[in-house]
Amino acid sequence: MNQDWLSAFLKPKLQRKLTENLSRQLYRLLKELIRHGRLQAGSAIPASRQLAEELKLGRNTVLAAYEQLSAEGYLESRHGSGTYVCQAFAATRAPSALRAPRRPLSRRGASLHEASRLPHNKMGAFIPGQPDLALFPIEQWQKCLSRSQRTAPQEWMHYQREGGLPALRHALAEYLFLTRSVQCKPEQILITSGSQAGLALIAKLLADAGDAVWLEEPGYAGAQAAMLESGLISHPIAVDEEGMALPSRAPTPRLIYATPAHQYPTGAVMSLSRRVAWLNLARQHDCWIIEDDYDGEFCHSANPLAALQSLDQDNRVIYLGTFSKVMFPALKLGYLVLPPELVEPFRQCQARLHGETHYLQQAALADFIERGHFAHHIRAMREIYARRQQLLRHAVQSLLGDSLPLSGGGAGMHLLASLPKHFDEWELQLAAAQQGLWLRPLARHYQSAPDRNGLVLGYAGVPDERILPATQTLAQLLETRLK
Amino acid sequence: MNQDWLSAFLKPKLQRKLTENLSRQLYRLLKELIRHGRLQAGSAIPASRQLAEELKLGRNTVLAAYEQLSAEGYLESRHGSGTYVCQAFAATRAPSALRAPRRPLSRRGASLHEASRLPHNKMGAFIPGQPDLALFPIEQWQKCLSRSQRTAPQEWMHYQREGGLPALRHALAEYLFLTRSVQCKPEQILITSGSQAGLALIAKLLADAGDAVWLEEPGYAGAQAAMLESGLISHPIAVDEEGMALPSRAPTPRLIYATPAHQYPTGAVMSLSRRVAWLNLARQHDCWIIEDDYDGEFCHSANPLAALQSLDQDNRVIYLGTFSKVMFPALKLGYLVLPPELVEPFRQCQARLHGETHYLQQAALADFIERGHFAHHIRAMREIYARRQQLLRHAVQSLLGDSLPLSGGGAGMHLLASLPKHFDEWELQLAAAQQGLWLRPLARHYQSAPDRNGLVLGYAGVPDERILPATQTLAQLLETRLK
Numbered sequence: 009m010n011q012d013w014l015s016a017f018l019k020p021k022l023q024r025k026l027t028e029n030l031s032r033q034l035y036r037l038l039k040e041l042i043r044h045g046r047l048q049a050g051s052a053i054p055a056s057r058q059l060a061e062e063l064k065l066g067r068n069t070v071l072a073a074y075e076q077l078s079a080e081g082y083l084e085s086r087h088g089s090g091t092y093v094c095q096a097f098a099a100t101r102a103p104s105a106l107r108a109p110r111r112p113l114s115r116r117g118a119s120l121h122e123a124s125r126l127p128h129n130k131m132g133a134f135i136p137g138q139p140d141l142a143l144f145p146i147e148q149w150q151k152c153l154s155r156s157q158r159t160a161p162q163e164w165m166h167y168q169r170e171g172g173l174p175a176l177r178h179a180l181a182e183y184l185f186l187t188r189s190v191q192c193k194p195e196q197i198l199i200t201s202g203s204q205a206g207l208a209l210i211a212k213l214l215a216d217a218g219d220a221v222w223l224e225e226p227g228y229a230g231a232q233a234a235m236l237e238s239g240l241i242s243h244p245i246a247v248d249e250e251g252m253a254l255p256s257r258a259p260t261p262r263l264i265y266a267t268p269a270h271q272y273p274t275g276a277v278m279s280l281s282r283r284v285a286w287l288n289l290a291r292q293h294d295c296w297i298i299e300d301d302y303d304g305e306f307c308h309s310a311n312p313l314a315a316l317q318s319l320d321q322d323n324r325v326i327y328l329g330t331f332s333k334v335m336f337p338a339l340k341l342g343y344l345v346l347p348p349e350l351v352e353p354f355r356q357c358q359a360r361l362h363g364e365t366h367y368l369q370q371a372a373l374a375d376f377i378e379r380g381h382f383a384h385h386i387r388a389m390r391e392i393y394a395r396r397q398q399l400l401r402h403a404v405q406s407l408l409g410d411s412l413p414l415s416g417g418g419a420g421m422h423l424l425a426s427l428p429k430h431f432d433e434w435e436l437q438l439a440a441a442q443q444g445l446w447l448r449p450l451a452r453h454y455q456s457a458p459d460r461n462g463l464v465l466g467y468a469g470v471p472d473e474r475i476l477p478a479t480q481t482l483a484q485l486l487e488t489r490l491k
Numbered sequence: 492m493n494q495d496w497l498s499a500f501l502k503p504k505l506q507r508k509l510t511e512n513l514s515r516q517l518y519r520l521l522k523e524l525i526r527h528g529r530l531q532a533g534s535a536i537p538a539s540r541q542l543a544e545e546l547k548l549g550r551n552t553v554l555a556a557y558e559q560l561s562a563e564g565y566l567e568s569r570h571g572s573g574t575y576v577c578q579a580f581a582a583t584r585a586p587s588a589l590r591a592p593r594r595p596l597s598r599r600g601a602s603l604h605e606a607s608r609l610p611h612n613k614m615g616a617f618i619p620g621q622p623d624l625a626l627f628p629i630e631q632w633q634k635c636l637s638r639s640q641r642t643a644p645q646e647w648m649h650y651q652r653e654g655g656l657p658a659l660r661h662a663l664a665e666y667l668f669l670t671r672s673v674q675c676k677p678e679q680i681l682i683t684s685g686s687q688a689g690l691a692l693i694a695k696l697l698a699d700a701g702d703a704v705w706l707e708e709p710g711y712a713g714a715q716a717a718m719l720e721s722g723l724i725s726h727p728i729a730v731d732e733e734g735m736a737l738p739s740r741a742p743t744p745r746l747i748y749a750t751p752a753h754q755y756p757t758g759a760v761m762s763l764s765r766r767v768a769w770l771n772l773a774r775q776h777d778c779w780i781i782e783d784d785y786d787g788e789f790c791h792s793a794n795p796l797a798a799l800q801s802l803d804q805d806n807r808v809i810y811l812g813t814f815s816k817v818m819f820p821a822l823k824l825g826y827l828v829l830p831p832e833l834v835e836p837f838r839q840c841q842a843r844l845h846g847e848t849h850y851l852q853q854a855a856l857a858d859f860i861e862r863g864h865f866a867h868h869i870r871a872m873r874e875i876y877a878r879r880q881q882l883l884r885h886a887v888q889s890l891l892g893d894s895l896p897l898s899g900g901g902a903g904m905h906l907l908a909s910l911p912k913h914f915d916e917w918e919l920q921l922a923a924a925q926q927g928l929w930l931r932p933l934a935r936h937y938q939s940a941p942d943r944n945g946l947v948l949g950y951a952g953v954p955d956e957r958i959l960p961a962t963q964t965l966a967q968l969l970e971t972r973l974k
Contacts, residue, residue: 110777112832114745117696121836124843131646141648150640157633165624165819166614186511189522189563201684202846213600217700217722233843239700239722262597280564294593311562314522321526336648338849349595353604360607360716363685366821 011047011054015062022063029434030065035073042082047093053083055090072438116239123233131469133478135446136273136422137303138469139333143389148381149335149372156372164367169359171351172199172343173370179377180343188304189314190327192345198354201365203302203330203342204230205358210263210326210344211238213357214296219262224252226453228272228300231265244455247271251278254285264290264297268316269304273453273464274424275416277309283316290324300328303420305386306468308394312419323347331373333421334386341365341373389468393421396467396475403479411490414465421468424450427461428490436463436485445481494530494537498545505546513548518556525565530576536566538573599722606716614952616961618929619756619905620786621952622816626872631864632818632855639855647850652842654834655682655826656853662860663826671752671787672797673810675828681837684848686785686813686825687713688841693746693809693827694721696840697779702745707735709936711755711783714748727938730754734761737768747773747780751799752787756936756947757907758899760792766799773807783811786903788869789951791877795902806830814856816904817869824848824856872951876904879950879958886962894973897948904951907933910944911973919946919968928964 022033041047053059056074060067074091077083084094113121131138171177177194184190200206207230215221217239223232225244235242243258252266266286268278278286290297299316317327327345335341346354358364376382397417404412404425416424427433433449440447450462470478505516524530536542539557543550557574560566567577596604614621654660660677667673683689690713698704700722706715708727718725726741735749749769751761761769773780782799800810810828818824829837841847859865880900887895887908899907910916916932923930933945953961 112697113836114695114697114699114702116699117836117840120696120840120844124836124839131649138649141645144648153640154637157636162624163614165627165821166621167820186515189519204844204846208844212597212720213603214595214597216597216599219597230843237695237844311559314563337650337846338648338851340846340849353596353600353607356607357600357603360713361603361687361691361720363687363820363823366823368821 011051014041014047014054015059017041019063022065029069029432029438031069031072031076031438032434034063034065034070035076038073038077039082042077042093049093051093052089053091053093068439068442072441116236119236120233123229123236132444132446133470133474134422134448134463134465134467134482135469136448136464136466137333138466139336139389139421140392140469140471141336142471143392144336145381145385148379149376152372152375152379152381153369155375156368160368160371164371167359168364168367169355170364171195171355171358172197172364173367173374175374176370176377179374183377183382184315184327184329184345188301188312189318190345191318192327196346196348196351198344198346198351198358199365199370200342200344200358201362202332202340203300203328204234205362206328206342206344207231207234207265207298208237209354209358209362210296210298210328211235211240212361213350213353215240215262220259221263221265222255222258222261223265223455224267224271225455226273226450226458227265227455228267228302229453231298231300232455235263235265242455246459247274247276249276250282251276252282252286254282254289260293261295264295265300266297266316267300267302269301269307269312270419271416272300272302273416273422273448273450275418275420275422277313277418278316280313283313283319287316287320287322287325291322295324297325298328299325302328302330303333304329305334306390306393306421307419308390308397309418317345323349326350334382334389335373339369339373341369393468396470396472397423399472399475400465400467400470400479403476404483407479407483408486412486422464422466425463425465427463429461431461431489433461433463436489440482440485443481443485445478445485447482494534497524497530497537498542500524502546505548512552514552514555514559517546517548517553518559521556521560522563522565525560525576532576534576535573536576599719602719603716606712606719615927615929616953616957617905617931617946617948617950617965618952619931619947619949620816621949622819622872622904623875623952623954624819625954626875627819628864628868631862632859635855635858635862635864636852638858639851643851643854647854650842651847651850652838653847654678654838654841655680655847656850656857659853659857659860662857666860666865667798667810667812667828671784671795672801673828674801675810679829679831679834681827681829681834681841682848682853683825683827683841684845685815685823686783686811687717688845689811689825689827690714690717690748690781690783691720692837692841692845693779693781693811694718694723695844696833696836698723698745703742704746704748705738705741705744706748706938707750707754708938709756709933709941710748710938711750711785712936714781714783715938718746718748725938729942730757730759732759733765734759735765735769737765737772743776744778747778748783749780749799750783750785752784752790752795753902754899755783755785756899756905756931756933758901758903758905760796760901761799763796766796766802770799770803770805770808774805778807780808781811782808785811785813786816787812788817789873789876789904790902791873791880792901800828806832809833817865817872818856822852822856824852876951879953879955880906882955882958883948883950883962886959887966890962890966891969895969905947905949908946908948910946912944914944914972916944916946919972923965923968926964926968928961928968930965 056070060070085091177197181194221235221240222245223242224247245255246253251271317325330342413426414423437447448464451458539553543553566574568574660680664677704718704723705728706725707730728738729736734754800808813825896909897906920930931947934941
């Protein structure tokens with residue numbers, strides 16, 4: 009099918025000045041054309057080289073858009089004959105014109121969809137938040153699972169509503185006290201199906217639609233999504249080297265979300281005086297603080313500060329943790345440490361709204377902790393991740409000198425690399441992806457216009473021997489771009 | 492300030508046998524003393540050498556505790572003059588006791604808490620929605636799980652975002668087509684962590700806070716909770732013997748929630764003409780229909796109607812199913828069959844907001860289906876549940892005659908027993924519970940004032956030989972109350 013009209017159609021719509029880069033714009037426009045049937049199933053689309061010339065774009069820009077569309081199933085390449093609009097997709101279209109609601113997603117749904125553009129799912133350098141799963145003691149975990157399966161009482165096949173298996177909550181309370189100075193009774197712990205579920209529960213039970221929530225900027229996109237999903241209004245609060253900074257003015261919040269141990273993604277550790285100031289401010293506003301301690305287990309400095317929760321005399325801090333990083337993501341287990349008066353409503357509402365996760369897995373995890381595998385694995389990984397951070401620091405220092413300053417390595421699994429203002433992180437991301445290097449622009453963590461540029465470099469999931477080669481690729485990419 | 496009492500206070504509390512090392516114990520004890528004001532801001536603490544001697548500890552043990560307390564800001568060293576309790580810290584202490592927010596739950600949270608009063612968690616006669624887990628083929632399921640564990644690729648330990656394991660979606664598409672005439676490609680299926688999660692996703696992505704949703708009255712409390720959680724306004728729509736009735740007036744809805752196959756809890760089967768009328772009305776209002784087929788697998792009549800979804804020419808029906816009843820509740824797996832244009836936003840938003848359930852379980856389930864265990868189990872249970880329904884009907888007929896009319900047994904796991912108007916169901920429920928009989932008042936399923944009285948009698952989870960004795964207890968309770 010002749011697609012001569014295509015570049016004439018696209019050209020006026022591509023805008024070089026938008027914050028959305030050209031490749032992303034092209035991807036979006038093509039997707040719309042396919043979804044509305046303007047580009048029909050089975051029809052050929054122009055070769056990337058040809059379209060690039062017609063639109064006066066770099067060929068990589070077009071290639072990146074095509075690759076994204078292929079990854080999402082809109083396009084398929086046929087060897088030697090070019091790229092086509094996918095049959096599979098078109099086949100799902102109803103024979104007659106679609107008559108689904110004219111506005112399929114709600115305004116909230118459209119915002120959530122926009123906020124849910126997930127970073128790609130590949131593994132490798134330098135994806136943040138990715139534990140090294142090859143080093144997870146899978147045999148020991150499977151033994152715990154098998155034991156749990158053999159001994160599980162039949163009633164565990166029913167819905168549960170205790171707020172989590174008591175054995176797991178006991179093990180966890182002890183662990184949190186010893187490692188993070190978190191003060192709680194096992195009853196105050198609510199086992200959730202991941203920290204995202206915990207955030208959603210907090211947002212719904214403690215705030216009404218339209219209430220203000222303060223979020224760190226830059227910050228964790230998942231927290232933003234949970235607040236959006238629950239109808240809260242996010243207010244970005246700047247972060248400095250002492251962590252989340254006290255704002256001069258912002259609407260009175262109902263919730264404050266913070267990552268004091270290791271700010272995500274800058275890595276700033278919140279100073280004690282800042283912690284005290286936040287607790288005082290929360291008291292003044294009579295609001296709650298959510299303390300997300302997402303990677304506190306991997307502290308690389310000698311004396312980690314105790315959790316904010318342990319300083320709180322008012323019972324207004326809710327401590328949030330996850331097993332995604334210390335165990336593995338698909339386990340989907342997290343927990344809240346709740347002030348006593350919230351325990352019962354949270355427990356009941358979780359049972360009603362989300363349901364508790366299978367006690368079989370929780371029992372296996374309690375067993376895994378009690379046998380010492382958990383503490384052993386964390387110690388081992390802390391050492392390995394610390395070494396990988398050093399390897400990355402050395403590689404960057406030797407290859408890039410001071411042109412790529414690194415910061416935020418006091419804990420965790422990533423470093424923040426600073427780039428000059430007005431650096432095009434998105435273009436770098438695309439170029440890097442072509443070479444199998446996955447870079448996360450700092451801009452992804454901003455709600456408003458970013459005030460600085462950078463990359464969030466995850467090192468935890470990168471094998472030792474891959475760090476230098478990956479940094480070499482990064483250095484080559486930066487060489488021309490940093491001049 | 493003189494701290495002579497300190498070592499006398501500390502000595503008996505330090506225990507050499509604890510798993511917590513001595514330095515950690517000392518740190519914790521000192522911190523408590525500071526936080527409770529026993530060691531006051533600005534006061535000097537003994538030199539590490541002195542305290543070590545007094546407590547008979549190594550000096551490094553004391554030093555490590557002091558260092559940790561300094562790092563956390565509890566202590567500060569002043570050169571040449573010793574170590575002091577930090578001034579900065581004193582500020583965090585609240586002079587009075589607890590000062591958690593005055594209004595702990597939000598308005599939404601309070602409503603959700605109210606709506607989450609869960610029915611009790613016991614097993615036995617006559618709890619609705621309870622499958623007989625003693626008859627579940629647990630060995631075969633565990634074999635599927637073990638196989639899945641042995642063969643699971645490592646990447647399944649990461650977050651997934653395909654909308655569910657393709658093998659499970661394929662198996663399910665075929666199953667739904669064969670048994671429920673649901674028309675869909677595997678790509679249209681989204682595997683959720685239970686039907687509650689599916690409902691929450693629909694409410695959020697397809698409606699905004701304040702939008703109207705129509706719910707059956709009486710109806711499923713879980714659907715009401717999901718709508719409330721998402722800020723929608725529920726409008727109760729009456730149910731008659733043909734299912735959900737078309738209302739004469741109600742605010743234009745964004746969503747309509749219905750259980751056409753077997754209305755919950757009345758058991759009414761929606762007639763074909765009613766189905767067509769609802770599809771037309773949905774078109775007229777340009778809104779979505781949620782078809783919850785919560786127990787369609789256990790159809791006890793010869794010719795079940797095809798799913799509403801299969802009649803829909805407009806792509807505006809979302810079909811909702813669950814494995815809680817055909818497998819077991821704690822599995823927490825459900826699914827949506829989505830119109831094509833919703834597939835991609837739902838998939839992305841689920842991955843971002845809830846996360847996908849572990850593919851290990853999904854693979855085990857796909858295996859369980861492919862090996863025929865699933866269909867075999869459903870056939871076996873359908874027969875058993877049909878028999879139990881007959882046993883219950885006979886028992887009621889012989890013991891209570893026509894004074895307790897039963898209805899709604901065309902499918903599923905429960906019958907509706909009608910009681911006279913103004914009968915006090917709640918009093919009966921309490922009296923029955925005293926005798927180990929669990930009765931669910933129909934009134935629990937109403938948002939507004941109930942227009943009839945009744946009991947939802949679940950029979951599926953009651954062993955054959957327990958049905959007559961349980962009905963005898965019920966008959967005794969009713970004897971005096973029905974006069």
